[in-house]
Amino acid sequence: MATPEPDDLPKPEELDTPDESPYLRRRLPSPVRRRRMSWRWRVLLWVVAVGAPIGLIAYGVVRFALNSPHFVLTSPDDVAVTGNHYVSREEVIGALGIPLTGDARGGANVIRLSLEARRHEVETLPWVRSASVTRVLPHGLLIHITERVAVAYASFDGRVSLVDEDGMILEKPEGGAFDFPVLTGLENLASAGERRARLVLYLEFMRQLGVEAPRAGWMISEIDLSDAEDMDALLISGQQSVKVHFGEKEFLPRFRSFLSLLPELRQADPPVDSVDLRYRNQVVFAPKRAAPDPEPPVGKRRTAAPSASRATRWQTAGRRLAGTIHLS
Numbered sequence: 001m002a003t004p005e006p007d008d009l010p011k012p013e014e015l016d017t018p019d020e021s022p023y024l025r026r027r028l029p030s031p032v033r034r035r036r037m038s039w040r041w042r043v044l045l046w047v048v049a050v051g052a053p054i055g056l057i058a059y060g061v062v063r064f065a066l067n068s069p070h071f072v073l074t075s076p077d078d079v080a081v082t083g084n085h086y087v088s089r090e091e092v093i094g095a096l097g098i099p100l101t102g103d104a105r106g107g108a109n110v111i112r113l114s115l116e117a118r119r120h121e122v123e124t125l126p127w128v129r130s131a132s133v134t135r136v137l138p139h140g141l142l143i144h145i146t147e148r149v150a151v152a153y154a155s156f157d158g159r160v161s162l163v164d165e166d167g168m169i170l171e172k173p174e175g176g177a178f179d180f181p182v183l184t185g186l187e188n189l190a191s192a193g194e195r196r197a198r199l200v201l202y203l204e205f206m207r208q209l210g211v212e213a214p215r216a217g218w219m220i221s222e223i224d225l226s227d228a229e230d231m232d233a234l235l236i237s238g239q240q241s242v243k244v245h246f247g248e249k250e251f252l253p254r255f256r257s258f259l260s261l262l263p264e265l266r267q268a269d270p271p272v273d274s275v276d277l278r279y280r281n282q283v284v285f286a287p288k289r290a291a292p293d294p295e296p297p298v299g300k301r302r303t304a305a306p307s308a309s310r311a312t313r314w315q316t317a318g319r320r321l322a323g324t325i326h327l328s
Contacts, residue, residue, distance in 0.1 A: 070138050070139065071137070076100050078100070080141070082142070082145065084147065086147055087147060091125055092122055092145065095121045098118075110135050111135075119133045126148075126168065127147050127148055128145055130146045131143060131146070148164040150164055150170055151163065151180065151206075152199075152202065153181065153183065154182070154183040156169060163199070165196070166192070166195075166196055167199055181221060181223050182221070183202065184222065184223070184224050185227075188226055197228070199225075201225070204251070209252060212252060212255060213235070218235045219237070228248070230245050230247055230248065230278065231248060231251065240271075242274065244258060244274070244277060245274065245277060268285075270287045271288050273289070
């Protein structure tokens with residue numbers, strides 16, 4: 001077969017153009033523009049078709065819950081109390097102020113109940129530091145109590161009561177056993193802030209000496225908090241009692257200095273009444289005062305005053321004892 005020569009090939013301009021193609025392409029359909037629904041009509045349609053039925057159902061449920069006797073607290077058994085140790089369950093239920101007589105018509109609806117108001121009522125109890133109140137459907141309340149922690153006994157107006165770290169006065173609960181020193185001087189403090197500051201000082205003192213003092217055979221009986229710069233504690237060991245001034249810091253080192261002086265202090269005559277440990281490298285101490293002579297009975301002749309030599313001996317001993325000991 002003969003190969004066509006280049007001159008025999010058709011030229012580009014002699015080829016068929018697309019308009020002259022025997023194969024016709026299908027034309028794309030022209031889009032038909034439809035009119036869209038307004039957003040206002042859409043919202044209205046949604047409200048009518050969906051919102052209205054849901055709203056009616058919710059209204060019926062709420063109306064049923066607010067008026068049904070199934071959601072009414074009628075008995076103390078409907079109230080659960082947790083976290084209480086010294087506060088009785090009866091005290092907590094009484095603080096709620098809810099009539100729990102067993103009659104649903106006179107009870108309180110748990111849905112209508114203000115939980116915040118009931119929480120405040122429970123927190124008015126002296127031993128309650130904080131409380132939380134939770135609904136338990138269909139008809140129940142759960143009350144969780146966080147009680148105050150007593151840290152000492154304190155003397156107020158001639159009465160001894162328990163106090164917590166905030167200075168809150170607490171009555172001793174039945175069955176409660178506490179072993180604390182008795183604090184004095186708090187009743188003279190005007191503000192609650194000052195009272196808390198003194199109790200912080202006391203707690204630090206007990207943190208350092210609460211274990212060390214009993215281990216050494218000394219009981220901390222009383223603490224005077226009237227002076228913010230001087231922790232004044234009465235220590236007792238057997239028949240011996242000594243008032244010790246610890247200042248406001250370094251309680252444990254100063255107590256150990258006191259222990260190192262015990263052999264010398266126990267041999268003193270007259271006995272030592274108080275020891276002041278607030279000074280660096282020295283200890284100031286004072287003797288017990290001699291008891292005054294008792295008054296003679298009425299109609300009896302008074303005895304003669306003590307001789308000058310006897311008074312002088314006691315004063316000399318007092319001057320010798322009421323001095324300082326320098327620590328090495």
